[in-house]
Amino acid sequence: MPTLARKLRVIDYFTLGWGTMVGVGWLVVMDDWLGRGGSVGGILGFAIGGALLLPIGYVYGQLVMAMPDAAGEVAYTAKVFPQSVSFATGWMMMLAYFIVCPWEAVAVGKIAGYIFPSLDSHELYRIAGKPVYLPHIVIGLALTALLTLLNYRGIRLSATFQNWTTLGTLALFVVFVACGATKGAARNFPPLFTHTPFVSVLLVMQIVPYYMTGYESVAKAAEEANPEFRARGFFKTIWMAIIVGILFYTIVIAAVSFVAPWKDLIGKPFMTALAFERAIGARWIVSIILVSALFSLFKVFNGNLVASSRLLFAMGRRGLLDSRVAQVHPVNQTPSVAVVCIGLATAACMFVGDAILVPISEVGSVASAIGWLAACAAYYRMGPIARERYVAAIGATVGLMMIVMKVVPYVPGHFNGYEWLALGIWCVTGFALSWRQRALIAGVRA
Numbered sequence: 001m002p003t004l005a006r007k008l009r010v011i012d013y014f015t016l017g018w019g020t021m022v023g024v025g026w027l028v029v030m031d032d033w034l035g036r037g038g039s040v041g042g043i044l045g046f047a048i049g050g051a052l053l054l055p056i057g058y059v060y061g062q063l064v065m066a067m068p069d070a071a072g073e074v075a076y077t078a079k080v081f082p083q084s085v086s087f088a089t090g091w092m093m094m095l096a097y098f099i100v101c102p103w104e105a106v107a108v109g110k111i112a113g114y115i116f117p118s119l120d121s122h123e124l125y126r127i128a129g130k131p132v133y134l135p136h137i138v139i140g141l142a143l144t145a146l147l148t149l150l151n152y153r154g155i156r157l158s159a160t161f162q163n164w165t166t167l168g169t170l171a172l173f174v175v176f177v178a179c180g181a182t183k184g185a186a187r188n189f190p191p192l193f194t195h196t197p198f199v200s201v202l203l204v205m206q207i208v209p210y211y212m213t214g215y216e217s218v219a220k221a222a223e224e225a226n227p228e229f230r231a232r233g234f235f236k237t238i239w240m241a242i243i244v245g246i247l248f249y250t251i252v253i254a255a256v257s258f259v260a261p262w263k264d265l266i267g268k269p270f271m272t273a274l275a276f277e278r279a280i281g282a283r284w285i286v287s288i289i290l291v292s293a294l295f296s297l298f299k300v301f302n303g304n305l306v307a308s309s310r311l312l313f314a315m316g317r318r319g320l321l322d323s324r325v326a327q328v329h330p331v332n333q334t335p336s337v338a339v340v341c342i343g344l345a346t347a348a349c350m351f352v353g354d355a356i357l358v359p360i361s362e363v364g365s366v367a368s369a370i371g372w373l374a375a376c377a378a379y380y381r382m383g384p385i386a387r388e389r390y391v392a393a394i395g396a397t398v399g400l401m402m403i404v405m406k407v408v409p410y411v412p413g414h415f416n417g418y419e420w421l422a423l424g425i426w427c428v429t430g431f432a433l434s435w436r437q438r439a440l441i442a443g444v445r446a
Contacts (some may be wrong), residue, residue: 004070005333008224010233012159015166016221017241019038021214024101026252031271032301036413037204037252038256040192043250043298046211047205050246053212056372056395057242057291058208058399059379060165060216061235062388068222068231071314072379078318080381085374087320090311091430093371096262097214097220098342099364102349105144112269114312117288119379128355140350142269147302148343151309154332155224162326166217172292175247176276177255183279191263199412206405206413209372210365211249214300214370215241220314238309274380301358306340306410313338362415366406373399 008016025033033042074090113120113136122134151158186240193200215238222234256262256272259279265271273289313335316326331337376395384392406415415423 002328002330002333004328004335004380006224006227007156008159008221009226009229009282010237011163013218013221013233013237013301014240015105015162016159016303016306017215017218017237019162019166019169019214019299020097020307021212021219021241021245022126022248022296023104023211023300023301024111024293024297025250025340026296027212027270027272027289028107028110030256031160031266031268033204033207034257034262035183035194035266037195037200037208038191038193039189039253039262041194041197042204042257043202046208046249047246048201048214049205049379050242050249050275052398053208053215053242053372054239054397055391056376057238058214058235059376059395060219061238062067062384063375063379064219064222064229064234064238064392065426068224068225069314070220070310071318072219072222072311073375074311074315074318074320075372076378080378081374083320084152087315087434088430089371089374090315090320091145091434092170093425094308094311096210096364096371096427097217097304097311098345098366099349100213100304101301101308101342101346102352103354104297104304105134105140105346105350106252106354108143108294108297108301109133109139111270111290111293112136112139114273127353130272130355132351134354137350141299141347144343144346144350145296147305148346149299150302151305151339152329152332152334152336154334155221155306158302162302164375165295165302168298169295171294172288174286175254176292177251179285179288180255180276180279181433184255184260186258188259188261191258195412202405202411206402207365209364209368209402210362212242212245213364213368214303214307215245216375217303218340220307220310229310231391241406295353305346306341309335309338309342312341319437319441321433362406362419363426364405366423367426368405369399369402373403388393 037045042357063076067075070358071090073093074086077089079085118137120133123131125132152159158320177239218234218238254273260275265274268274273286274287276289277283312321315321316323316338325338325341327337328334373396376392376399380389380392380396404409
């Protein structure tokens with residue numbers, strides 16, 4: 001029976017973890033981040049929210065070293081909780097990874113339209129008042145097909161693509177931030193907070209789980225490590241991804257706040273690029289930022305396709321979903337059916353546009369926190385030494401707090417009706433699939 005290819009190295013796991021985490025939010029929704037918290041509120045929100053993930057990262061590092069299983073949270077919770085908890089945890093994490101794929105497929109069309117305004121034409125229809133353009137759909141479908149093919153053909157091809165796009169993003173990030181640092185002024189920072197300091201930081205911290213989800217994707221590819229790979233490398237790459245992610249987000253928020261009076265740019269498309277263009281007074285800086293954003297988009301799309309397809313594959317292998325998604329290609333040694341399923345689902349979801357995808361993305365933030373909470377709770381119940389149980393308890397508390405911040409009414413930034421609807425539809429879909437699979441298994445046994 002064919003197994004997954006074992007070809008990944010330390011650098012591959014870092015670019016998977018960090019590359020899956022950081023997308024194009026820093027370009028596309030920077031105005032939302034600053035509008036929520038202000039310059040200092042945004043920086044503190046990501047710094048504090050990111051630092052709170054370190055205990056969770058520690059737990060994941062310990063778990064993946066002990067259980068290098070593509071099922072990740074599903075495998076961890078299955079050790080100590082009933083199968084229903086294991087399935088629910090995996091289904092929530094599936095949402096967290098998968099929803100990023102159509103979001104990025106839509107975003108590439110928007111970025112292309114900014115570079116070439118003629119692409120904002122041939123409007124097909126509108127959803128929630130926002131147009132869906134034919135050229136955007138074509139570009140998004142083409143990228144989806146390319147990455148699906150890449151991952152179908154082999155993990156080494158996918159990892160090489162991930163490495164080049166991740167390192168390219170970091171290199172160009174250093175270039176445009178360094179250029180902007182010579183032109184900015186501290187007087188551009190105010191307002192430091194858009195609400196009271198506490199509320200400003202809280203509003204930003206609420207979105208951190210979504211934008212920092214990805215470091216735990218290392219666990220989903222754990223079965224594909226090179227035979228010479230040392231298990232300690234999983235722990236190191238997870239922590240490195242979180243730390244570099246915190247630095248990236250805080251620096252880019254600080255840079256945008258420094259180079260231009262950000263308050264005047266709220267509501268403008270691609271606020272980050274516009275702020276640097278005004279500071280430098282030249283279009284070339286925008287080109288560098290947009291190329292960096294495209295690299296970042298490619299890597300986060302690819303990374304989440306890897307993570308979601310491996311999780312889907314592993315859930316099928318455990319009998320939690322249709323066993324056909326657990327097939328491994330005999331030549332490419334990839335979870336080929338799962339990869340194709342994620343690609344097709346991404347293509348289908350693209351047609352709803354970002355008007356629908358944005359609220360679902362907010363749900364993805366809570367879905368991630370549910371997975372983190374479950375993983376930490378599972379590790380705690382496994383009975384490690386006292387110090388590690390303490391870390392697991394902190395991680396579980398952080399995960400619970402991140403859930404509470406979004407689902408409890410009267411907390412600023414809590415779920416609205418559309419987000420509850422999206423969560424409800426995803427839960428009902430998962431219940432239906434789980435019930436069908438249990439019925440099939442019961443029929444076979446009968």
